[in-house]
Amino acid sequence: MPIDHLNPPTGAMADNVIGFARALRKAGLPIGPGAAIDALAALQLIEIGKRADVYATLEAIFVKRHEHALIFHQAFDLFFRAEEDWKQMLDSVPLPDDARRKPPPASRRVQEAMAQPLKGEEREAPQEQEIKLSVSDREVLQKKDFAQMSAAEIAEVTRAIATMRLPQAELRTRRTRPDRQGVRLDLRRTLRASLRTGGDIVDIRRLGLIDKPAPIVALLDISGSMSEYTRLFLHFLHAITDARKRVSVFLFGTRLTNVTRALRARDPDEALASCTASVEDWAGGTRISASLHNFNKLWGRRVLGQGAIVLLISDGLEREADSQLAFEMDRLHRSCRKLIWLNPLLRFDGFEPKAQGIKMMLPHVDEFRPVHNLTSIDGLIKALSAPTSGHHGPLIRPAA
Template sequence: MVQFDAFAGEREVDPLPRLVGFTSVLRHAGLPVTTDRVAAFLTALDELDVTSEPATYWAGRLTLCADPDDVGRYDAAFAAWFAPKRGGPRVRVQDQRKPPPSQLAALTREAGADEPESDDDDGPDDVQRLRVAASATEVLRHRDVAELSPAEREHLRALLALLRAEPPLRRSRRRRPGSRGFPDPGRTLRAALRNHGELRELRHRAPAERPRKVVLLIDVSGSMAPYADTLMRFAHVVARRIPSTEVFTIGTRLTRITRELRHRDPERALAAAGRAIPDWSGGTRLGDAVRAFTDRWGQRGVARRAVVVIFSDGWERGSPDLLGEQLGRLRRLAHKMVWVNPHAGKDGYAPVQGGIVAALPHLDELLAGHSLATLERLVGVIADA
């Protein structure tokens, strides 16, 4: 029988706080752990051996995971929370997929890597380690992506996967039953017939809502190379969370990569997108690329009443006047135009590049996109549109 460290020795410790703390860790890691799931988890453990690590693992996995995508984060959080501290046996996970690193597991291991572990470690040390992890995560959220180390980039990728992108909504021409709005004669008469012809209340119809389209245009030229991987991963999250999203890359030409980014695994999605993009780290002809998008896709409905987001630093090898003219055409089709410049959040930045100067009159917002915090703000701007 595998014993938890908290129950080692002759002393008896109440396991309930440790188990409830584990469910809180899963909730912070992005799993939809509700009160009902926690109750089911504790009920299952009441029927099993609470001191058995495999029993606890499988009871939690069967009651707290709602989707196959949750298994990787669950495994990482379980290993971080119930990790053996004196060389004891570990749980052997049967799932053959490589679990994505979670912010909890990666940062907790990093924070406690240089600290010796004693036999008396219990709850308070775990709380302290989690505080260090949260502090490191907060620092990483505001770091410039171009200045991160390879290990920090891995942590950032895990945090990007936790973003919850919500689709912007718009009023539909369809109507739904509501407590106020336009009168609904049909429902009113049917209710009167059920009351033997007596008209007791007036039924109403309210405008329904439907998701607004989102278009992402990502500059993959050489000047955007330090940010291209992060922006592509951000686009993958948005495309997976918002089905009405279309993603294109712009450089010397226009490339549609929506189909490639629909893949669930971000590594496979980015590999497929990389094979589809012929001008990766090439030059920049934003005006020609925007014109190609407007002619082929925008006027045919992709950009109509959509939220259009352009990721670029504004360096333009072509004519800035052409870029301004094409952005004007695109602005007349779109509901909202947002330009995300990774350099806009740095001290001393001024919008003096030719592409930015030409684009400013047609933009609703100019945002920074150099860190996780700025991308989180962009998610909010898209949802509020």
């Protein structure tokens, strides 16, 4: 019997299916009322007592993209364990092996979605609390240090970062295209158009310069003192990667790791989990000089062409600060259009560059900015949105 001709069930079963659909939508899946109705009707076609059949049926209705299957697996397992009404309807048939594994990505998002009550009156309280957080506490959250945030605040900041975007056109190239407002004469097209008027030049064609996004190369310190800031900044890089195809990301602690491909996963939690799994020295020591040397030697010519902007995220606390560090910073500075150093230590009002590593690195950067809260990331967006026609701009001194 076609699903369209079935009457959706009512009662506890309908409430649970609708609640499950709402939890999935809150976790990020694009599920509308129509999908919930289809799920209710489809459950009438299977043996409701078999958990594996229910799992396969709901997955076929709710999962439309590959990256959403990971979230569905976790949500299904958590929902069936949490809901007593469903436990009474379903037996103990286990889930398929591939669905029963506990994947690390998106677990926090799913747990927060599952934490919302399912009863009509009780569901309104979390929504009101979320509205109060986004309105009355927004200014406080903008200026609060990432390292001092609770799990709920970090989740709110992560959602805010996911909405950040950078303008597309930033770098003016030497290439041209037809443009009526252009400043250059397009002699070929002008002469070709004159053939229509017997050789008389009536319509003068012009060329304009092409603007395109400048490549962004990010070098992120993942040492113990930088791990919290780096993790949230990876969310920012993931957000701008969707719009900008030329974004290269490298993580360094005691060694250098290219995580550009891992960060291109569409789901942010899956992308960050892939980045974390690809490095072995997360929250370990710091070897800035050796990491910059490997980058300049192995990756500089590949990713620093065409006017790249380099974002160096580090506190500059190098254990082996010597002349080699200054040499590698100078080499990196000369190879890119602009080098911006983002340092969380600038959150302190009385910050002074007294550490030997910071003293050696500071003369070779174009801008020196904080990166400890949402306000600092907004300032970075404005800096990246500024014209980049010159090679090196003036050094911006620490500003909290």
